[in-house]
Structure formats: structure tokens, C-alpha cells
Amino acid sequence: MRPARQTALEKVLPQIAIESPEAALDFPFTPEKVWLEIGFGNGDALAHWHHEFPNTGFIGCEPFINGVSNFCKLVANDDLKNIRIWNDIAQPLMAALPDASIDRVYLLNSDPWPKKRHHRRRVIQQESLDTLWRIMKPGALLILTTDHQSLAEWMLEQTLRHSKFEWTAKCKADWQTPPEGWLTTRYEGKGAVAGRSQVYLTFRKVDCE
Numbered sequence: 569m570r571p572a573r574q575t576a577l578e579k580v581l582p583q584i585a586i587e588s589p590e591a592a593l594d595f596p597f598t599p600e601k602v603w604l605e606i607g608f609g610n611g612d613a614l615a616h617w618h619h620e621f622p623n624t625g626f627i628g629c630e631p632f633i634n635g636v637s638n639f640c641k642l643v644a645n646d647d648l649k650n651i652r653i654w655n656d657i658a659q660p661l662m663a664a665l666p667d668a669s670i671d672r673v674y675l676l677n678s679d680p681w682p683k684k685r686h687h688r689r690r691v692i693q694q695e696s697l698d699t700l701w702r703i704m705k706p707g708a709l710l711i712l713t714t715d716h717q718s719l720a721e722w723m724l725e726q727t728l729r730h731s732k733f734e735w736t737a738k739c740k741a742d743w744q745t746p747p748e749g750w751l752t753t754r755y756e757g758k759g760a761v762a763g764r765s766q767v768y769l770t771f772r773k774v775d776c777e
């Protein structure tokens with residue numbers, strides 16, 4: 569790890585680290601809303617949102633320490649009150665979150681696991697959708713992006729099959745165009761340069777039993 573990142577990690581992470589999944593929502597203020605990002609990578613989007621929406625609380629999950637250290641460097645001089653970071657896979661934290669506690673969930677460019685025998689490792693599964701549905705507030709949005717066609721089809725199929733999420737797209741442009749105010753992550757930018765097109769799948773929690 570580069571020294572600047574190591575320094576930022578040591579300075580910032582102790583202030584924002586979630587020590588146990590049960591403590592995920594322990595912000596030092598009462599946020600108007602809470603957004604969850606699963607697998608934030610280098611943290612470009614999370615750093616952008618935390619500036620844009622200071623009254624929203626952000627929970628970021630990322631197991632990769634180099635990504636976390638980059639994020640720490642991006643926010644090192646900021647007011648950190650609206651950020652909580654879980655430096656591990658998201659599933660145990662999601663399982664511990666209370667019912668109807670999250671206003672929005674982002675999963676951007678999730679690992680595609682292209683081989684069929686690895687599809688069970690994809691983040692979006694019926695079980696994870698059950699958990700997401702439970703922790704999301706009524707009407708909350710789940711935003712999934714990818715430039716990997718097989719993963720896009722998988723996430724759409726899994727989410728529609730789950731039936732407790734409705735796809736908000738009304739026409740092709742709705743899933744081909746980034747939502748307003750979108751920040752292109754480094755990963756998405758590299759895909760665009762390589763000629764891969766991104767899909768933006770937005771689902772709303774349907775409030776039914």
C-alpha cells in the first residue's frame with residue numbers, strides 16, 4: 569500500500585469503522601436518510617455522495633483494504649459524521665440491520681462471476697433479496713449496475729422472480745442512461761473506454777407481505 573494511503577487509513581478508519589454488524593447505524597447524529605453501498609471499491613461514489621448529501625448517513629461495505637484506504641484518502645479532510653465503514657463482505661452486516669432501516673441500496677459493478685459453477689457467489693440471489701427487502705424502507709430504491717451482460721440478465725431475472733421489487737424502467741432509455749447526478753466510478757469509466765456499455769437497473773421495494 570502506498571504511504572499516503574496507509575497514513576489516511578490509520579487516521580480515518582478508526583473514526584468511521586463499524587466494529588460489529590449490530591453497530592452499523594450508530595452515527596453520531598440522526599441522519600434524515602440512510603443509504604447502503606455494497607462493494608464500494610475505491611469509494612469514488614461514496615465520497616461524492618457523502619459531500620452532496622451531508623444529512624444522509626452512509627454505510628459502505630468493502631472487504632478489500634486497498635479500496636478502503638483509497639476511500640479514506642478521499643475523505644481524509646472531511647467532516648466524517650455521516651460515514652460508517654464495514655471492512656468486510658456485506659452479508660453479515662445486512663443480516664444484522666433492523667427491519668425497514670435503509671432508504672436506498674447501491675450495488676455498482678458487482679463481481680460478475682462469469683462461470684456457471686460460480687453463479688452462487690453473485691451478490692444478488694433470492695436469499696440476499698429477502699434480506700434487502702426486509703431492511704429496506706417501504707418504497708426504498710435498489711440500484712444495480714453492471715457492464716457484464718450475463719450478470720445484468722441474472723440480476724434482472726433474480727429480482728423480477730423475487731416479486732417484492734418492481735422494476736422502475738418504463739422504456740429502454742431508463743436502463744441505458746445513468747440516473748440524474750450520476751458519478752461514473754473508475755471501474756465504470758474503464759469499461760466505457762473498452763467499449764462496454766453499462767446498464768442501470770433500479771427497483772423499488774413493493775410494500776406487501
Ligand SMILES: C[S@@+](CC[C@H](N)C(=O)[O-])C[C@H]1O[C@@H](n2cnc3c(N)ncnc32)[C@H](O)[C@@H]1O
Pocket residue numbers: 606607608609610629630631632635656657658659675676677678679691753754755756
Ligand atoms: C468490480 S468491483 C466494483 C467496485 C465499485 N463498486 C465500482 O463500481 O468501482 C466489486 C467490488 O465488490 C467487492 N465485493 C465483492 N464481494 C462483496 C461482498 N460480498 N460484500 C461487499 N463487497 C463485496 C469487491 O471487493 C470489489 O471491490
